[in-house]
Amino acid sequence: xxxxxxxxxxxxxxxxxxxxxxxxxxxxxxxxxxxxxxxxxxxxxxxxxxxxxxxxxxxxxxxxxxxxxxxxxxxxxxxxxxxxxxxxxxxxxxxxxxxxxxxxxxxxxxxxxxxxxxxxxxxxxxxxxxxxxxxxxxxxxxxxxx
Amino acid sequence: xxxxxxxxxxxxxxxxxxxxxxxxxxxxxxxxxxxxxxxxxxxxxxxxxxxxxxxxxxxxxxxxxxxxxxxxxxxxxxxxxxxxxxxxxxxxxxxxxxxxxxxxxxxxxxxxxxxxxxxxxxxxxxxxxxxxxxxxxxxxxxxxxxxxxxxxxxxxxxxxxxxxxxxxxxxxxxxxxxxxxxxxxxxxxxxxxxxxxxxxxxxxxxxxxxxxxxxxxxxxxxxxxxxxxxxxxxxxxxxxxxxxxxxxxxxxxxxxxxxxxxxxxxxxxxxxxxxxxxxxxxxxxxxxxxxxxxxxxxxxxxxxxxxxxxxxxxxxxxxxxxxxxxxxxxxxxxxxxxxxxxxxxxxxxxxxxxxxxxxxxxxxxxxxxxxxxxxxxxxxxxxxxxxxxxxxxxxxxxxxxxxxxxxxxxxxxxxxxxxxxxxxxxxxxxxxxxxxxxxxxxxxxxxxx
Ligand SMILES: Cc1cc2nc3c(=O)[nH]c(=O)nc-3n(C[C@H](O)[C@H](O)[C@H](O)COP(=O)(O)OP(=O)(O)OC[C@H]3O[C@@H](n4cnc5c(N)ncnc54)[C@H](O)[C@@H]3O)c2cc1C
Numbered sequence: 233x234x235x236x237x238x239x240x241x242x243x244x245x246x247x248x249x250x251x252x253x254x255x256x257x258x259x260x261x262x263x264x265x266x267x268x269x270x271x272x273x274x275x276x277x278x279x280x281x282x283x284x285x286x287x288x289x290x291x292x293x294x295x296x297x298x299x300x301x302x303x304x305x306x307x308x309x310x311x312x313x314x315x316x317x318x319x320x321x322x323x324x325x326x327x328x329x330x331x332x333x334x335x336x337x338x339x340x341x342x343x344x345x346x347x348x349x350x351x352x353x354x355x356x357x358x359x360x361x362x363x364x365x366x367x368x369x370x371x372x373x374x375x376x377x378x
Numbered sequence: 379x380x381x382x383x384x385x386x387x388x389x390x391x392x393x394x395x396x397x398x399x400x401x402x403x404x405x406x407x408x409x410x411x412x413x414x415x416x417x418x419x420x421x422x423x424x425x426x427x428x429x430x431x432x433x434x435x436x437x438x439x440x441x442x443x444x445x446x447x448x449x450x451x452x453x454x455x456x457x458x459x460x461x462x463x464x465x466x467x468x469x470x471x472x473x474x475x476x477x478x479x480x481x482x483x484x485x486x487x488x489x490x491x492x493x494x495x496x497x498x499x500x501x502x503x504x505x506x507x508x509x510x511x512x513x514x515x516x517x518x519x520x521x522x523x524x525x526x527x528x529x530x531x532x533x534x535x536x537x538x539x540x541x542x543x544x545x546x547x548x549x550x551x552x553x554x555x556x557x558x559x560x561x562x563x564x565x566x567x568x569x570x571x572x573x574x575x576x577x578x579x580x581x582x583x584x585x586x587x588x589x590x591x592x593x594x595x596x597x598x599x600x601x602x603x604x605x606x607x608x609x610x611x612x613x614x615x616x617x618x619x620x621x622x623x624x625x626x627x628x629x630x631x632x633x634x635x636x637x638x639x640x641x642x643x644x645x646x647x648x649x650x651x652x653x654x655x656x657x658x659x660x661x662x663x664x665x666x667x668x669x670x671x672x673x674x675x676x677x678x679x680x681x682x683x684x685x686x687x688x689x690x691x692x693x694x695x696x697x698x699x700x701x702x703x704x705x706x707x708x709x710x711x712x713x714x715x716x717x718x719x720x721x722x723x724x725x726x727x728x729x730x731x732x733x734x735x736x737x738x739x740x741x742x743x744x745x746x747x748x749x750x751x752x753x754x755x756x757x758x759x760x761x762x763x764x765x766x767x768x769x770x771x772x773x774x775x776x777x778x779x780x781x782x783x784x785x786x787x788x789x790x791x792x793x794x795x796x797x798x799x800x801x802x803x804x805x806x807x808x809x810x811x812x813x814x815x816x817x818x819x820x821x822x823x824x825x826x827x
């Protein structure tokens with residue numbers, strides 16, 4: 233069971249980061265005396281917030297005509313899936329997706345996903361609300377790198 | 379675990395779409411092509427945002443993005459005293475020296491350079507709700523607004539003898555985080571660490587319990603042979619009691635519930651000889667206090683006193699608390715419901731809806747507020763049944779990570795937000811480590827990028 237999960241993480245994350253976390257943990261375990269200053273930590277963890285190129289985001293003009301709630305409900309996905317659904321790191325993008333959102337939401341509502349944060353978020357949305365999400369994300373395109 | 383392999387397939391399917399979609403990008407009209415209609419005769423609509431944390435930064439950014447999309451000319455000024463925001467999210471990893479403190483510093487360059495937000499590095503000391511201006515720290519400079527958005531976070535209820543320069547809460551702000559980290563790095567062998575869990579409502583409900591278990595594990599890993607004591611205002615661990623009791627049993631953490639702090643001795647000039655004095659309250663089944671124990675005192679080397687919370691001072695100074703500890707708001711718009719305080723909106727930990735006090739909640743409340751204001755400006759009404767989704771994730775030991783998810787929805791019967799879904803990780807795992815970093819990274823980028 234654990235090896236399965238590990239495998240998933242290797243795919244989700246950057247192997248280099250995982251390796252460095254391993255190092256920093258053993259660094260912590262080995263150190264006995266008092267340690268001061270960040271210089272002794274070498275986490276390898278960075279949160280670069282500049283990777284999304286907003287000039288490469290386009291919003292179809294017809295998005296303005298969508299029903300009230302479409303943009304707002306879609307933005308409730310953005311804190312995990314990136315502004316306009318353009319995710320940072322290896323994490324699922326939502327921009328450009330329509331029917332797939334419906335499929336994903338119903339899959340994640342399934343009890344089999346109980347060990348997954350997306351499960352509980354999917355449970356919070358009604359079918360009508362999922363339909364609003366499906367109208368919004370197809371209006372977004374992204375031509376930048378990540 | 380077959381669940382996770384299904385998850386892999388779904389996720390891989392999502393990624394493989396990425397390359398495919400890029401080919402089709404660029405066919406749609408760009409945002410910049412829209413014309414901005416001025417909504418005031420004499421210039422752009424003036425939004426002033428106070429506080430550059432999760433609520434304020436997100437509001438500033440989304441006003442610019444969605445204002446432009448809606449063809450509205452919106453000028454956004456963000457007022458924040460610090461050059462950079464220090465995120466409390468993942469700060470537990472700083473305390474246990476698994477993450478450099480500067481990795482959680484987020485500046486406002488992107489808000490300014492990419493999104494066109496104006497930044498004033500200053501604090502707001504007063505609000506004139508009638509004249510619609512805020513006063514800055516010099517006491518005389520004022521900034522005019524059409525709508526004022528406040529996301530100033532929290533402050534702490536005072537405790538007799540509490541000097542936060544010696545006894546950190548480390549629950550808000552970089553200096554506090556640094557102080558606790560330093561004190562734990564200098565922790566003496568055989569020393570005592572005491573952590574006080576505040577009374578609800580407070581920022582990040584699992585957070586204090588997580589901090590106690592991660593610190594206990596960190597001290598253990600560093601062979602400190604420490605005594606670790608948790609003093610909880612709640613009758614019992616309020617969040618995932620089974621998980622945390624098991625961890626505390628494992629690490630030999632002493633846990634006491636129904637604790638009321640009487641006073642704290644913050645220590646001498648060198649910060650030595652600290653102690654914390656408390657009583658144990660006796661309560662009946664309704665939770666009414668019917669008695670209390672004699673006072674007890676614990677001498678400690680490090681005390682992490684996470685005091686009871688209230689809204690930041692600005693909320694009280696501006697009369698937005700309406701006699702309570704938080705700012706009452708309409709959850710459709712986050713506008714204050716206090717008479718005479720129209721056009722003032724409060725987001726995040728400082729506002730008084732039942733929504734959990736979390737950075738992701740503040741981010742999402744900001745979007746509800748921005749959408750409502752822009753809709754109103756465009757002659758429309760706010761969306762009638764907003765949702766606020768919240769995720770939290772943090773280590774509970776040196777290697778294992780926990781997560782919690784909640785969804786809050788507007789109830790048009792009670793006219794308030796109510797929790798409609800909520801769940802914790804079945805157990806803390808190592809496998810949750812990378813998803814935690816990915817989740818946080820996206821939250822940081824959506825708020826500050
Ligand atoms: C250990 C820990 C772990 C956490 N983990 C999570 C998690 O996993 N997920 C999650 O969602 N949340 C988590 N949180 C909670 C989260 O950090 C807060 O809920 C969030 O920061 C609240 O955002 P805010 O915008 O309301 O306030 P803050 O982030 O506190 O920002 C307030 C800002 O306002 C500024 N300010 C205050 N007064 C003034 C003034 N008068 N003038 C100008 N500026 C002012 C301050 O300088 C500050 O920058 C955690 C918190 C802690 C302590």
